[in-house]
Amino acid sequence: MSLFYTPDITSDTYTLNEEESKHCVRVLRLSVGSRIQLIDGKGGFYEAKIMDANPKRCTISVVDKKKEFGKSNWYLHIAIAPTKNMDRLEWFVEKATEMGIDEISLLNCHNSERTIVKTERLTKVAVSAIKQSLKAYLPKINEVENFKIFIESTKDFIGTKLIAHCQTPSLPHLKTFYSSAENVLLLIGPEGDFTQDEVKLALINDFKEIGLGTSRLRTETAGIYACAVINGLN
Numbered sequence: 001m002s003l004f005y006t007p008d009i010t011s012d013t014y015t016l017n018e019e020e021s022k023h024c025v026r027v028l029r030l031s032v033g034s035r036i037q038l039i040d041g042k043g044g045f046y047e048a049k050i051m052d053a054n055p056k057r058c059t060i061s062v063v064d065k066k067k068e069f070g071k072s073n074w075y076l077h078i079a080i081a082p083t084k085n086m087d088r089l090e091w092f093v094e095k096a097t098e099m100g101i102d103e104i105s106l107l108n109c110h111n112s113e114r115t116i117v118k119t120e121r122l123t124k125v126a127v128s129a130i131k132q133s134l135k136a137y138l139p140k141i142n143e144v145e146n147f148k149i150f151i152e153s154t155k156d157f158i159g160t161k162l163i164a165h166c167q168t169p170s171l172p173h174l175k176t177f178y179s180s181a182e183n184v185l186l187l188i189g190p191e192g193d194f195t196q197d198e199v200k201l202a203l204i205n206d207f208k209e210i211g212l213g214t215s216r217l218r219t220e221t222a223g224i225y226a227c228a229v230i231n232g233l234n
Contacts, residue, residue: 001047002028003131006038007138009046012062014038021058024050036060039130041138045069069136072100075159075183076230079105079150080223081190084113090125092220096227097129097139106144111192117144147198151205159183162210163202164222165194171211174226180234188223 004020016024024030031053038046038060045066052059078101083089093104104122108115119141130138145153154161160182162174178184187194187202194202203209212222212229 077103
């Protein structure tokens with residue numbers, strides 16, 4: 001059954017926007033009476049039928065809805081330095097969303113290769129990913145923020161705070177410090193890694209140092225690996 005993103009749905013009758021209407025009627029060739037599914041990105045999962053198959057303003061009627069669909073009892077927040085190549089950052093957002101991530105923050109570190117990111121594009125990637133993976137929650141994607149300011153903003157975070165880096169050999173693995181059903185905030189640095197001062201600042205603010213295995217991973221690969229491990233442990 002075809003799935004559509006409807007972030008502003010508030011009633012049992014709804015009109016798809018022009019882009020989704022065109023995809024529904026002209027691309028998928030759905031007609032009056034056809035059943036479709038909707039997600040609002042806030043945990044709502046709906047089943048609906050088409051009432052008016054207008055390719056610009058397709059109107060649907062909700063016949064069933066579920067709240068908090070697929071909600072987990074833990075929260076995964078990864079703060080990552082944007083990669084120089086935007087395709088690699090988009091790949092991270094896509095795959096992390098498919099596996100299950102709640103929030104992504106973008107860090108401006110000393111060794112960052114990119115300091116400006118259009119989060120609107122990343123949000124579109126995430127929307128496609130939740131539709132692909134049948135998820136009802138759209139991850140929050142935050143604008144690029146200075147590393148020091150971000151670290152200072154995490155003082156009230158309730159859960160495990162971790163920083164992954166390669167400066168110290170044989171750091172304890174991620175799974176050593178993480179228990180299932182725990183909220184977790186994990187920092188992933190740029191290709192040049194975090195500086196010693198950045199690691200020290202994180203440790204002062206109650207982050208724990210962890211490693212991600214014996215291989216030296218690219219930024220986006222480290223983010224995906226961490227996301228996979230935490231999802232696996234849950």
